[in-house]
Every structure is written in C-alpha cells, then in structure tokens.
Amino acid sequence: MAHETIYQALCIQGRGELRRELARALRTGHARRRPHRQAASRQPRFSHPIVMISERPAQSNDRAVPGHWEGNLIIGKDGASAIGTQVERATRYVMLVHLPGVRGAEDVSTALQTTVQILPRHLTKSLTWDQGSEMAAHHAFTVATGIAVYFCDPISPWQRGSNENINGLLRQYFPTCIGGGGVRDRVGRP
Incomplete structure (x- = not known):
C-alpha cells in the first residue's frame, strides 16, 4: 500500500x-x-545549467563522509519571514541561515556564502537543494565557495530526506518563532 x-x-x-x-x-x-503541482507545469528558473542529484558523487549517498549538505528554504506565515536550513548528511548537523525580509536568489546565495565560511574546508563538499527559484544564483555560489550544488528531481522531497525531516520538526516545535503562527516550506505545504 x-x-x-x-x-x-x-x-x-x-x-x-x-x-x-x-x-x-x-x-x-x-x-x-x-494536491501538489504537476512537474509538467514547472517553468525553468535557472540561467546556468543545473547538475542533477543523479550526478552527485557516490560518497555523499552513503553518508559515510561528512561535508555533503542538504538545504531548503522555509517561508513564514504570509511570506513575512524566511529561514534557510542546511543539514549535513553524515552528522545531521543543522545550520540555519537568516534571511531578513528578502529572499531573492542573490540574497540567498550571499547568506549561504556567509554561513558556509565558518566551516572548515573539508566539511564543504556539496550542497543538494530542490529546484526552487531561490537557488537561481547557484553558479555564483559555487564560484564563490567552491561547493558543488546538486538539484533534486522536481517534486521529489525524499531526495533530501534529512532536510525535510528537520524542516518538519522546526515547523512543529517552533510554529510561533518562525513566521508567527504557521510555517510553510517554499512550495506552500503546511
């Protein structure tokens, strides 16, 4: 079933x-x-070609080597706030990215760059994200940080399972802190 x-x-x-x-x-x-949107109704969001999750190195799939991250954007109630979440696949270490008021592609890229600068180089191998428009500046992020960005297949949140779980826990345990009531992820799910 x-x-x-x-x-x-x-x-x-x-x-x-x-x-x-x-x-x-x-x-x-x-x-x-x-109901979720159909993949056929999605519009291309990226000016640079994206690298799909199927091309991600095998070492990141087995979670044995630290440094491979999963990320997403959580939008607060009425779109008033946003938080970027990053989860390291091997250790499940979580980093929250503050996005005060704005969440365009350049803003997200800059905030992610600032956040990953505190990490040692051996812990910054790759980042896997969904195909949201907030990562349209993925190429600039990769050039600035040297971190390869991989994208999940459309409407496939299970490909970033650790991150989806963390986002669900954040929405459950901190509903009033993130957006003042209810929190939705980027695609509008509660």
Missing part, C-alpha cells in the same frame, strides 16, 4: 470528533491534504 493511500484514508475517513483527533495527532495538524 502506498503512503499516499494511507494518508488519504486517514484524512477522508475521519468524521466529527474523530476527524479533529486525527488532525491533532498528525504532525502538521491539518486533516486535509493539498
């Missing part, structure tokens, strides 16, 4: 008080699933 079928069964079958209990038990607190 697919995970989507299980979620649909939980969300559809509950009625009345049972539905409210189910919603409270779910990490997001929402009883209704939102």
Whole structure:
C-alpha cells in the first residue's frame, strides 16, 4: 500500500470528533491534504545549467563522509519571514541561515556564502537543494565557495530526506518563532 493511500484514508475517513483527533495527532495538524503541482507545469528558473542529484558523487549517498549538505528554504506565515536550513548528511548537523525580509536568489546565495565560511574546508563538499527559484544564483555560489550544488528531481522531497525531516520538526516545535503562527516550506505545504 502506498503512503499516499494511507494518508488519504486517514484524512477522508475521519468524521466529527474523530476527524479533529486525527488532525491533532498528525504532525502538521491539518486533516486535509493539498494536491501538489504537476512537474509538467514547472517553468525553468535557472540561467546556468543545473547538475542533477543523479550526478552527485557516490560518497555523499552513503553518508559515510561528512561535508555533503542538504538545504531548503522555509517561508513564514504570509511570506513575512524566511529561514534557510542546511543539514549535513553524515552528522545531521543543522545550520540555519537568516534571511531578513528578502529572499531573492542573490540574497540567498550571499547568506549561504556567509554561513558556509565558518566551516572548515573539508566539511564543504556539496550542497543538494530542490529546484526552487531561490537557488537561481547557484553558479555564483559555487564560484564563490567552491561547493558543488546538486538539484533534486522536481517534486521529489525524499531526495533530501534529512532536510525535510528537520524542516518538519522546526515547523512543529517552533510554529510561533518562525513566521508567527504557521510555517510553510517554499512550495506552500503546511
């Protein structure tokens, strides 16, 4: 049975008080699933060619060698705030990137550059990100830092599983600190 079928069964079958209990038990607190956009409706966002996750070095896939990172952008309620998250794949070390007010591609690139400067060189091998427009300046980031950037396939958050888990925990445990109420990731999921 697919995970989507299980979620649909939980969300559809509950009625009345049972539905409210189910919603409270779910990490997001929402009883209704939102459909995701289709990959065919996506527009190209990058002026430089992107390197896909399938071309990422094998050493980053087995999590044995530290220095390979996963990243994403979390947008606060009503788009009022944003935080970049980076998770190191081997150690699960988390770094939060402060983005005060603006979150354009150049702003994200500059903030990421500032954040990774504190790391020793042997801990900065690669960064895997989704195909969000906030990484349109990925080439400038790579030139400035020497860190290769790899991109996940469209609508494939499981390819950055550690980062998605951390983002979910941040949304669950700090809902009022990030965006003053509820937090959505870049694609608008609760």
